[in-house]
Amino acid sequence: MSDAQTRIDDMVKKNDIVLFMKGTALFPQCGFSSRAIAILDRLGATYETVDVLQDPEIRTGIKDYSDWPTIPQLYVRGEFVGGSDIMMEMFESGELQQLLGAEA
């Protein structure tokens, strides 16, 4: 694994819920990231975020890590869950509540 892949792997495994996004939870820099944050906040989830705009290696590396071309990307307990569209679908169906609720 390259250095970036190792760093990403660490972040994914170290945090129960981690969102790779553009910007921060307070100031998302993209509509899709903003939507992902809105969903997590709505569910009252406790999560970490990684701002890929601050780190070009992570920004490129995360796409290889998950074989997923877009950001944001949500990981729960080490597993890639999806981007903002999948988060929205899972939120609407109640699956995301279940997945995150297993935290509490």
Place this chain on the structure above:
Amino acid sequence: MPMAASEIEQMIKAAIPDAEVTVRDLAGDGDHYAARVVSRSFAGMSRIKQHQAVYAALGGRVGGELHALQLETAVPNTETTSE
């Protein structure tokens, strides 16, 4: 370079022949799209795999020249006979 909605639809259909594809231009700027793709080939695949199949069909353009593609995938509802 923005992509035309018809181009998105054609690329998806080329890779997933039975796909029923609906593309909407969200902002009217040829750069923000929403696509709904319904295909039997998605049966038994996770959501992640279904989306990855569509991204693969678009040949690496998603996240690059195609910045904003809201994506929804589904397996056809077998209980309806209209399709």
